[in-house]
Amino acid sequence: MKKKEKKIKKERKHMAKEKKSMLSKTGLLVVIAAIVCFLIVPLFKSLNFGLDLQGGFEILYQVSPIDGSKMNKDKLNATYKSMLKRIDTLGVSEPEITLEGDDKIRVKLAGVTNKEEARNTLSTVATLTFRDSNDNLLMNSDVLKAGGARLTTDQNGRPAVSLAVKDKDTFYKVTNAVKGYDNNVIVIWLDYNEMTDSYANEGSMCGTSNSNCISAATVSQAFSSDVIIQGNFTEEEASNLVDLINSGSLPAKLTEISSKTVGASFGDATLTMTMYAGIAGVLAIIILLVGIYNFAGIISALSVLLYTLFVFAAFWLIGGVLTLPGIAALILGIGMAVDANVLTYSRIKEELLKGKSLETAFKNGSKASFGTILDANLTTLLVAIIMFYLGESSVKGFATMLIINIIVTMFTMVFITRIFLKMFVKTKYFDNKLNLFIGVHEDSIKKENKKTTYNYLGLSKFFAIFSLIVILASVIMFSFKGINLGIDFQAGSDITLATTEVSEKDLRSDLEELKLDEVSIDITSSETDIRVSDELKEDEVDKVESYFLDKYNTSVDIGVVSNVVKQDLIQNAIFSIVISLIGIILYITFRFKFSYGISSVICLGHDALMMVATVILLRVEVNSMFIAAVLAIIGYSINNTIVVFDRVRENIKINSKDNLNKDELKEIVNISIKETMARSIYTSLTTLLPVIALLIMGSREILTFNVAMIVGLIAGTYSSLLLAGWLYVFFASKRKNNNKNKRKEISEKTIKGIND
Secondary structure, rough: OHHHHHHHHHHHHHHHHHHHHHHHHHHHHHHHHHHHHHHHHHHOOOOOOOOOOHHHEEEEEEEEEEOOOOHHHHHHHHHHHHHHHHHHOOOOOOOEEEEEEEEEEEEEEEEEOOOOHHHHHOOOOEEEEEEEEOEEEEEEEHHOOOOOOOOEEOOOOOOEEEEOOOOOHHHHHHHHHOOOOOEEEEEEEEOOOOOOOOOHHHHHHHHOOOEEEEEEEEEEOOOOOOOEEEEOOOOHHHHHHHHHHHHHHEEEEEEEEEEEEOOOOHHHHHHHHHHHHHHHHHHHHHHHHHHHHHHHHHHHHHHHHHHHHHHHHHHHHHHOOEHHHHHHHHHHHHHHHHHHHHHHHHHHHHHHHHHOHHHHHHHHHHHHHHHHHHHHHHHEEEEEEEEHHHEEEEOHHHHHHHHHHHHHHHHHHHHHHHHHHHHOOOOOOOOOOHHHHHOOOOOOOOOOOOOOOOHHHHHHHHHHHHHHHHHHHHHHHHHOOOOEEHHHOEEEEEEEEEEEEEOOHHHHHHHHHHHOEEEEEEEEOOEEEEEOOOOOOOHHHHHHHHHHHHHHHEEEEEEEEEEHHHHHHHHHHHHHHHHHHHEEEEEEHHOOOHHHHHHHHHHHHHHHHHHHHHHHHHOOEEEEEHHHHHHHHHHHHHHHHHHHHHHHHHHHHHHOOOOHHHHHHHHHHHHHHHHHHHHHHHHHHHHHHEEEEEEEHHHHHHHHHHHHHHHHHHHHHHHHHHHHHHHHHHHHHHHHHHHHHHHHHHHHHHHHHOOO
């Protein structure tokens, strides 16, 4: 009796210890959650917001040298440097200037209120002048060869700047005169302003961003040849001086080929709507995770908060500018990031159902899921890099956030989540509370059952027929009505009024008065969108804006896209999708086999076609964000396919039998679908929830993105689970039959040779 009491006492003491350990670690999670919630809001507010979230002005220039020479990267970079210097005078805190291709510069000025001043300042040709210490003009850029400044070194090997002189006679006369001055310096100015610039006041600031004075060189002798400017330059300073001199000696013609203005009220409303949608989506994900995985779901919820904090921190550290597509990528990324947790939890549950202890199930499940998580994120990263490299403007912003998301996912949702899980597994508190820990009922634990009587692949033909009907219906619709191309792919101008107190009849009358050709008029619940085929010029934009502002007393946003931009976007869109598909088939073939790779790419093509078919049928506008959605689904859908194929490969290995026939392959694929079905549905739900929230509560600017993503997620789920497996069985069995026939043919030839 005493032994029994002693045993009970010992067990109670052990349970008390486990409970105490459990409570202390839970307290730690609560503290971490509180700190994250305290930091996340001020960190978000400290980010730089793009013009679509705070209003401003965007303009795309095509750059061409005035002297008729061919444009190249060096000349474009010189123009960029002088443009950057001009922007400093506008007082814009966080300008975005990006080079696109070999002859385009995109400028985004968030918060700018006087867009005409900005436009005039940016498009002014850079002027290079040489002056004495009293600011008297000595020479202008005509004495130099166009773009003739080069980075070189002086006699001591230090960085210097070489100037190629064209008018040697003038250069000799000026330098000969200056060498005799008391203050024998030649001051080089870029965009000298007689009202504000003076060497007497700015001499000490020459070469800095605070002055238009870019260099002051002492002249000790006359020169009638090329010269070198030398001093205590760093290589960066010398290179910067080269660009600035070239930008003044090689004036460039800036042709405006697209522009967009966003009023502050539009930006504030968009930011508010999108953030509410994001919060709603994240809360929905957290509720779903806790409902499915209980305590492990709470750990995932904390990981989601940490993930969001780390993404904001990473974006803040790189000085990124957060745009509407970037927020869409962040919210989408949260759903995709949770996939890593779902994969791990699914594997742990499988191990528990085999009768393994919680600690063993955690170790085995974490190890088994890591390879799949890595493959899935690497393929998405591949697509994101292609998007970033080939995309323009909004697509590039989306890709930047997606790349950050993937990196943070691997750190937070894999590494940190597993630390938290291990911490609680080690307490032993949940050893007999598996349902509380991860949603596994003790009475469901039984021996592993690898057999399934349900033929999932039998459903493949029904889904294939459904997809075929949708695609054929869209082809018929396309033949009659075409596709609703947005301004990005159609060229023209988009006029948005922040009012719905208008009628289509009045607006058509307005367009006739303004002599504009209507493409479409769309009056929504919050604003009015007017599309015209005219590519409005600078003065026309002001005229149209003033007209609608005066008549309807409302904010007006106008975007203009030229035919040049349209052609570039179409070319880049097609190229991005093709390169993504090629990259994925190569990766999957390398990691798996060709039959897996070709099946994956066909399914990805199916998903993209379903997205295109749906937007045709629903008459949804196709713009650059639609391309971002297609590329995102290509990266996302391959995740689901990899999970299924990874399980197929694992089950084939367990089967340890070579030359499986078609029926055996079908059985293995059916088992693999059964084992990954719940995980795929959960993952799709966690990604769908924030996208649905964005669709209901988000801004109209990303409507196309949201619709396309919802269709892509649904199509991607059933294609990964059912169509991919069916295609794999087809290609794998066909390949085996071909190999078998070849071996038979070789065998027959060998026998014939022996008989002969």
